Amino acid sequence: MYIKLDFESEKPIYTQLMEQIIAGIAKQELLPGERLPSVRSLAADIGVNLHTVNKAYQELKQKGFILSHRQRGVVIHPDGMPPADQEFKDQLYETLHPIIAESIARQLSFEEFTKICRDIFQTYLDKEGD
Amino acid sequence: MYIKLDFESEKPIYTQLMEQIIAGIAKQELLPGERLPSVRSLAADIGVNLHTVNKAYQELKQKGFILSHRQRGVVIHPDGMPPADQEFKDQLYETLHPIIAESIARQLSFEEFTKICRDIFQTYLDKEGD
């Protein structure tokens, strides 16, 4: 799995890292139970400090995407991903609100907005079953 | 227009302020040419630092939503809102990407995702023409 970071971005590196790993899960490139590289090796690989990788791993643990197994190291959560429960939907609602508000202010129609979303969904679902 | 800030949020206050103003535009509560309160009076009104309001106004100007008019102070851009051009769409694409990735990882379907978006669109479009 490729990790691509933008060191110039305003987005923290650990956040980018989290997002890339979640994207890997969405694309089913990373499967439940699969091992992730150790913080040290991943840090060396992508050229960042091990604490930065560690922070990303910690947050992913806390969200329930990964866990550390005492014998196998860090793995994708073997029992499957955390569900899109009401809490997640509420948070999604809050996140999308300002994005959609700006889209409307700029006169982007619901159809155009949905088209963009569909395009993005497509890029993930195409990869399923690889 | 009502401004509601959450000082306990992770989101910077100036960002919340920007978003509220853009939301006001989307709901057509704020119309092109309409005057906004001065930095000083708004800051006093909502109980925040001058710099904070100033930063929000600067960013809104830079995005093309508002304009500093020499005599009339700060106004909603009289020539209408900036369009949803390719640059905006690209940025939208980048913003939505990680959000949708996490939704997919959590097994949220495109239909459910779209439903949430439609609900949000609704809250804005209902207000149009008030």
Add this chain to the structure above:
Amino acid sequence: MYIKLDFESEKPIYTQLMEQIIAGIAKQELLPGERLPSVRSLAADIGVNLHTVNKAYQELKQKGFILSHRQRGVVIHPDGMPPADQEFKDQLYETLHPIIAESIARQLSFEEFTKICRDIFQTYLDKEGD
């Protein structure tokens, strides 16, 4: 409020710090909405690195005991403490299990065990309303 740390202890400093703050809340020495010192000043006060204090604060935030207010800094959660919900009780059950097992193996009676617990409860409740 006094903070007393044992640098020789196996217990991580940030954990000791969390416990002291929770103890302060239990004794009602720290009340909802009350300000906590900044990470820097507290770190300087107790002679540890600011990251150590930060970690303690982060965990207390995550547990819902404190939050950071953009204007007032870090404060005890103004809406009162997180409740002793089922999740907490389950966790309490898991925590107490091995402790009680060893007590029984050493032939400590339920009455003696309860007496120790009552003594500890007393040390907190005596302070209430100071």
Add this chain to the structure above:
Amino acid sequence: MYIKLDFESEKPIYTQLMEQIIAGIAKQELLPGERLPSVRSLAADIGVNLHTVNKAYQELKQKGFILSHRQRGVVIHPDGMPPADQEFKDQLYETLHPIIAESIARQLSFEEFTKICRDIFQTYLDKEGD
């Protein structure tokens, strides 16, 4: 005797192992003088490293729960279990302190706390005399 380990727990494996053995003693499933499996065979049985089992045994010896007998290998201490002396009570006091503090901060009453303790005692005492 059944040993159940959670490799995904934050608790070290050797600690879990110790606790399980002490629980076995509390339930009187393991009686004074009874032989325990050798380090080597137990390690193979539960699929952990030799060092891990060894560390658990060492700590149990140090606490006085087990004994290395020259001919009969590792046995539950034949002279009975270490008593709940003042040292143990002091340590119990220190251990329970932060647990009870958090319970009080979360408004758990002494009665509710005691109820949980009684429930746990029950699970051990029911087994006595099996």
Add this chain to the structure above:
DNA sequence: GTGGTCTAGACCACG
């Protein structure tokens, strides 16, 4: 070798 903890020092965004 692995993660967990701690220190020290730096820069930046925010208010």
Add this chain to the structure above:
DNA sequence: GTGGTCTAGACCACA
């Protein structure tokens, strides 16, 4: 001045 992020380097407990 405040918290958030990042780096670098160190020690220790665990397996």
